[in-house]
Amino acid sequence: MKSKIRILLLSTLLLLLFVPVIVKANTCGRDSYTMAFLLVNEEDKEIPEGVIDNLNSLRVIFSEYFYNATSQLATIDTSDGIYTLNITEDMIEHPNIDLQKVMNKFYDTYPDDFDFVTVFTTFPSRGMFQTTVKKNLPGTGGGISNLSSYYGSDDRLLGILFMYNSSRREPSDLFYPGFIGGMLHELGHYWCCYAGDNFVRGEDNAQLEIIQQGIHYYRGLDSPYETGTPMNSDNWISNGDGTYRRENQDGPEKYHPFTLYFMGLLPRSEYDTKFTVYDAGIPGQDFDDQNAVFYKQVDVWDLIAVEGERCPIENNFEEIPEISKTGFIAIVIVVVIMGAFLIKKNSISK
Numbered sequence: 001m002k003s004k005i006r007i008l009l010l011s012t013l014l015l016l017l018f019v020p021v022i023v024k025a026n027t028c029g030r031d032s033y034t035m036a037f038l039l040v041n042e043e044d045k046e047i048p049e050g051v052i053d054n055l056n057s058l059r060v061i062f063s064e065y066f067y068n069a070t071s072q073l074a075t076i077d078t079s080d081g082i083y084t085l086n087i088t089e090d091m092i093e094h095p096n097i098d099l100q101k102v103m104n105k106f107y108d109t110y111p112d113d114f115d116f117v118t119v120f121t122t123f124p125s126r127g128m129f130q131t132t133v134k135k136n137l138p139g140t141g142g143g144i145s146n147l148s149s150y151y152g153s154d155d156r157l158l159g160i161l162f163m164y165n166s167s168r169r170e171p172s173d174l175f176y177p178g179f180i181g182g183m184l185h186e187l188g189h190y191w192c193c194y195a196g197d198n199f200v201r202g203e204d205n206a207q208l209e210i211i212q213q214g215i216h217y218y219r220g221l222d223s224p225y226e227t228g229t230p231m232n233s234d235n236w237i238s239n240g241d242g243t244y245r246r247e248n249q250d251g252p253e254k255y256h257p258f259t260l261y262f263m264g265l266l267p268r269s270e271y272d273t274k275f276t277v278y279d280a281g282i283p284g285q286d287f288d289d290q291n292a293v294f295y296k297q298v299d300v301w302d303l304i305a306v307e308g309e310r311c312p313i314e315n316n317f318e319e320i321p322e323i324s325k326t327g328f329i330a331i332v333i334v335v336v337i338m339g340a341f342l343i344k345k346n347s348i349s350k
Contacts, residue, residue: 029264031074033158035062036083036114040102041122043086048122055082055120058179065180066187069230069254073265076116083110095126099160100151107152116190118161118183128182130189131160139303139310140262141194161186181253184230188255191262192231193217195307200282201295207306210258210298212283217256219246220278220292229256236278236292244278246289261300264310271300 037059041047059078066076083106091101099119106117134146134157148155163179163186196208199218212218212232221233228234228248233256236244257273260266280292304310 031265032077033074033115034077034113035116035118036080036110037078038083038085038106038117038119039122040097040119041084041086042092043088045122047084051122052082052084062180062183065184065252068252069184070260070263070265071254073260074263085109092123095124096162096164097121097125099131099162103157103160104152112152112154112156114156115158116161116187117157118163120163121165123165125164127162127164128186129162130186131162132190133157133159135159135190137191137262137264137310139308140191141196141307142191159187159190181230184253184255188231188259189215192255192259193262195258195262195303199277201279208298208302209295210277217258218277219283219287219289220280220295221256221258221298222276222278223248223256224275225254227251227253229253229259231256231259234289236276239291242293243290244292244294246280246292258300258303261303261310266300271304274299 037055039047039052039055059082063076063078067074085102085106087097087102087105091098091105097119102119103117132142132145133151133153134148134155135142136144136146138144146155148157151157151160161183163182193211193216194214196210197204197206198212198214199209199220200206202209210218210221217229217231217233219232219234220236223229223233223235226235226249230253234246235248237247239245255263256275257266257270258275261271274297276297277295278292279295280289281287
């Protein structure tokens with residue numbers, strides 16, 4: 001009897017050794033996403049020649065630009081082809097479209113396999129924007145939302161990018177700073193920029209002051225890259241007299257390390273890195289990008305002091321994904337079988 005108990009205890013110990021490994025594999029950060037490209041066309045009209053080819057070119061290169069924009073810390077899978085959808089007049093709200101109706105029709109036809117859907121039209125529309133569908137990222141300044149069912153998704157869709165009329169784009173526009181720059185910017189809005197208060201020179205006890213308009217970085221937040229960043233922080237260089245001017249170089253932009261932090265990608269070893277905020281004035285009042293002065297420095301710990309940590313240790317594990325649940329069940333079955341087999345073998349040997 002004692003031998004049987006020892007074997008059961010051994011089986012339980014094996015199980016406990018496996019469980020932490022399974023759980024620890026599921027952190028609250030993600031480094032891979034999927035994106036669908038959706039071309040919306042008016043019903044009974046032909047898709048203009050060349051549009052799908054142009055979007056396919058964009059689709060192929062966007063994943064590479066995103067990978068580089070995240071400092072090669074995250075990927076986005078755009079490998080599916082261009083999805084097309086013919087919509088009726090009631091789905092068009094000039095100058096844009098009714099995203100709820102369009103997305104529900106999309107899911108009536110196509111699989112719910114994507115984190116993001118980027119929408120283009122073949123007819124006149126304007127503006128680029130990102131609609132957050134599902135998000136729960138405490139510590140980023142953004143709210144919690146889940147509108148999946150509203151847009152027809154079964155709890156999978158995170159956000160929608162609207163990129164307006166593709167038919168009037170030349171192929172050269174598909175490369176930076178055309179649609180690529182716009183897409184990096186709008187996609188970045190899923191995570192950024194909502195932490196703290198707008199830049200107001202400390203009025204009303206404003207905190208952080210690294211943003212403006214409540215959704216973009218304040219232009220005075222220095223970029224570590226000469227090109228500036230997709231979310232509007234800029235490259236500032238000295239005038240030699242104690243003032244600074246904005247001077248962004250041409251080329252593909254990379255996300256600011258603060259954005260990488262909001263995305264859950266920034267290594268903890270970089271939390272101490274400080275970035276300068278220059279006082280270039282308050283946008284809409286006295287903004288001057290040629291004669292800015294030093295204002296302060298900010299690091300990730302300052303963000304955490306205001307918003308809380310994006311990925312607190314005590315909340316560092318999310319619900320185990322289906323694949324891990326399956327693995328867990330498989331281990332339980334294997335351990336139980338092993339235990340039963342050893343017990344039987346032990347009984348026979350006696």
